[in-house]
Amino acid sequence: GDSVTQMEGPVTLSEEAFLTINCTYTATGYPSLFWYVQYPGEGLQLLLKATKADDKGSNKGFEATYRKETTSFHLEKGSVQVSDSAVYFCALSLNYGGSQGNLIFGKGTKLSVKP
Amino acid sequence: DTAVSQTPKYLVTQMGNDKSIKCEQNLGHDTMYWYKQDSKKFLKIMFSYNNKELIINETVPNRFSPKSPDKAHLNLHINSLELGDSAVYFCASSQWGAGNTIYFGEGSWLTVV
Secondary structure, X not given: XXXXXXXXXXXXXEOOOOEEEOEEEEOOXXXXXXEEEEOOOXXXXXXXXXXXXXXXXXXXXXXXXXXXXXXXXXXXXXXXXXXXXXXXXXXXXXXXXXXXXXXXXXXXXXXXXXX | OOOEEEEOOEEEEOOOOOEEEEEEEOOOOOEEEEEEEOOOOOEXXXXXXXXXXXXXXXXXXXXXXXXXXXXXXXXXXXXXXXXXXXXXXXXXXXXXXXXXXXEEOOOEEEEEO
């Protein structure tokens, strides 16, 4: 079935370190791909998305590229800040029929950034 | 100007009670959703409504009943609450269509004791 696998956390980094959170997917057809972020005690916010192969989503210094050949959508940031500490969710949305809008989430990766 | 707002934010209730969570969106979207986040942070869709019509109904106990009085509202009623219903429930909305962004509310933390 359709699924998302992302690296297990927690991930602990020092401020200004490079961040990669791996995400791979299994899906029928060509899904849209998303990264959502959840700060402590808050709801989910869209961080970035890509809707077709080779698209790059970017926001707030984060970026991810939709790689159809490796079925991946890895999240990267060149220099993390303490304020980036949160749980990051990779998700896909199928693009046909009644499944549109059904976000299938990975298990989340908790990121802690130390000063 | 909260885009997707849900109430209450926190709810503590006893087993066997019936409770409702209300959700409203002011984004003009035609599709609304309920997602559940369990204690391990895993998120899964429960229901989706498009133009007040039920589209997705995942395997959810029939104690859970969504109601959409209009396109801007989607409420969740839960009967005979059980300990295992303790979770965070997120309302969300989007415009129907492939790849459209889904906007989430801030969540309702339900604790059943």
